[in-house]
Amino acid sequence: MxxxxxxxxxxxxxxxxxxxxxxxxxxxxxxxxxxxxxxxxxxxxxxxxxxxxxxxxxxxxxxxxxxxxxxxxxxxxxxxxxxxxxxxxxxxxxxxxxxxxxxxxxxxxxxxxxxxxxxxxxxxxxxxxxxxxxxxxxxxxxxxxxxxxxxxxxxxxxxxxxxxxxxxxxxxxxxxxxxxxxxxxxxxxxxxxxxxxxxxxxxxxGDVRVVQRTALFGHVRRYIETHLHAPQLTPEMVLEASEMSRPTLYRLFEHEGGLAAYIRGRRLRMAAATLSSQPGRPVSEVAYSLGFQSAAAFNHAFRRAFALSPREFRAAAEAEKVARAHRPRHWMAVFSNG
The missing domain is CATH 2.60.120.10 (Jelly Rolls)
Incomplete structure (x- = not known):
């Protein structure tokens, strides 16, 4: 060590x-x-x-x-x-x-x-x-x-x-x-x-209820991750699959800004990862693959979340890859004496 x-x-x-x-x-x-x-x-x-x-x-x-x-x-x-x-x-x-x-x-x-x-x-x-x-x-x-x-x-x-x-x-x-x-x-x-x-x-x-809540949250979150590419993924779909009451399900996601906000946020993070890892893939294709109804709706949501359009983000990600080549390979280099 x-x-x-x-x-x-x-x-x-x-x-x-x-x-x-x-x-x-x-x-x-x-x-x-x-x-x-x-x-x-x-x-x-x-x-x-x-x-x-x-x-x-x-x-x-x-x-x-x-x-x-x-x-x-x-x-x-x-x-x-x-x-x-x-x-x-x-x-x-x-x-x-x-x-x-x-x-x-x-x-x-x-x-x-x-x-x-x-x-x-x-x-x-x-x-x-x-x-x-x-x-x-x-x-x-x-x-x-x-x-x-x-x-x-x-x-x-x-x-x-x-x-x-x-x-x-x-x-x-x-x-x-x-x-x-x-x-x-x-x-x-x-x-x-x-x-x-x-x-x-x-x-x-801290207590049994917290353990139960954590288990339920993990179960629902895994379901959402599995279905991020499904256009029909909505709070209603999650509610039906979870077999929970609506108040119970919605309380699980209060700290995330709500269930709909959580789904949208996860889709946008997935979109960002895809735009970065697949630079040749059309933006509209990424949008439709993650359940957005139009490229315009996707562009609006993406800019609102990240203050960049998808194309601006892709350019920034490519620039970041170039910059990364000139940085230390591991973040713990911050603690080196070199």
């Missing part, structure tokens, strides 16, 4: 190189828009991190910045990790597309859960943030419906989260003196503590 400590800072670089250096260091994970004015102003940013096996934790002190995980990036460079942003000082604004939470601002200390395989934009003021990188399998061992965590906020004044700040600070202080097994166990324990708090506050785990 690899056990690596990382430290890097922009402050050792010339002012004109600082923002570009920061962008390149984080490029394996996120996109950071860069402007000429931003380059001229310089950028102060420092990261200290520990990576142990498939877990990682880092502390970042940085000037204001924006970081994106776009649909083009996700479609060509998926990551099966959740990133928990623990805001220690400062403010942060987040946007999560295709979700009912949409936009929110975090002004008080707390934790934001972000799924790297879902669209996001983070606008961070000058702040201090601790990041915990947790693989999807570990998240789903506690919260089977892990996708629903994306964009959720857990404030430290919630009773379930009261112990987390002290545990995180103790972890950070102790990591330098730990061996590999101790470090892995300690990071994992903190990750499980955070997941348990999210699970209890969000109602995603």
């Amino acid at each position: 690899e056990h690596l400590r990382t430290h890097y800072t922009t402050l050792s670089h010339a002012r004109a190189d600082q923002l570009l250096y920061w962008r390149d260091r984080l490029s394996a994970l996120v996109d950071l828009p860069v402007t000429r004015a931003g380059i001229a102003e310089g950028f102060a940013g420092t990261v200290d991190a520990w990576r142990v096996g498939d877990l990682a934790v880092s502390r970042s002190d940085a000037d204001p910045m924006r970081q994106d995980r776009t649909i083009a990036r996700i479609s060509t460079d998926p990551l099966n990790y959740f990133v928990f942003h623990v805001l220690l000082e400062g403010e942060m604004r987040a946007e999560c597309a295709l979700g009912p939470r949409g936009r929110f601002e975090q002004r008080r200390p707390g934790i934001v859960a972000m799924d790297s395989n879902q669209i996001s934009r983070l606008d961070r003021a000058k702040c201090r943030v601790l990041l915990m990188f947790v693989p999807r399998y570990l998240v789903q061992s506690v919260i089977p419906d892990g996708d629903a965590l994306h964009g959720r906020l857990l404030e430290f004044d919630a009773p379930e989260a009261a112990l987390i700040p002290a545990q995180l600070l103790a972890l950070w202080r102790a990591l330098p003196s730990m061996d590999t097994e101790q470090a892995y166990s300690a990071i994992r324990d903190c990750a499980l503590l955070i997941l348990a708090a999210f699970g209890r506050t969000s109602g995603f785990c």
Whole structure:
């Protein structure tokens, strides 16, 4: 098991190189828009991190910045990790597309859960943030419906989260003196503590009813995935196949913005993946294959969801493939000392 400590800072670089250096260091994970004015102003940013096996934790002190995980990036460079942003000082604004939470601002200390395989934009003021990188399998061992965590906020004044700040600070202080097994166990324990708090506050785990709800949700979601290409896939079709009451079924998808919104979102994500992986396939054919009644309806829904037309997205995805060839091969290169 690899056990690596990382430290890097922009402050050792010339002012004109600082923002570009920061962008390149984080490029394996996120996109950071860069402007000429931003380059001229310089950028102060420092990261200290520990990576142990498939877990990682880092502390970042940085000037204001924006970081994106776009649909083009996700479609060509998926990551099966959740990133928990623990805001220690400062403010942060987040946007999560295709979700009912949409936009929110975090002004008080707390934790934001972000799924790297879902669209996001983070606008961070000058702040201090601790990041915990947790693989999807570990998240789903506690919260089977892990996708629903994306964009959720857990404030430290919630009773379930009261112990987390002290545990995180103790972890950070102790990591330098730990061996590999101790470090892995300690990071994992903190990750499980955070997941348990999210699970209890969000109602995603904790009692028999939650287990039943999770099982039902998984059953219905699998049915939807199997029938995404069926034009007749509608909430009514799902209701009939599920043999549930309408209120029960609809409650399962409240946190997804409703059943119809969930079906539409999954179809659009499937469309994006197809447009990226099959660049020669006509857009209209992709639209009809996923149950859209017309190319115009598909174009409208796609643009509304992703702020790009299907053709614009396809061009962005092709550009992303080219850019990916110049990035580190693995996202954990963010934690390298090279």
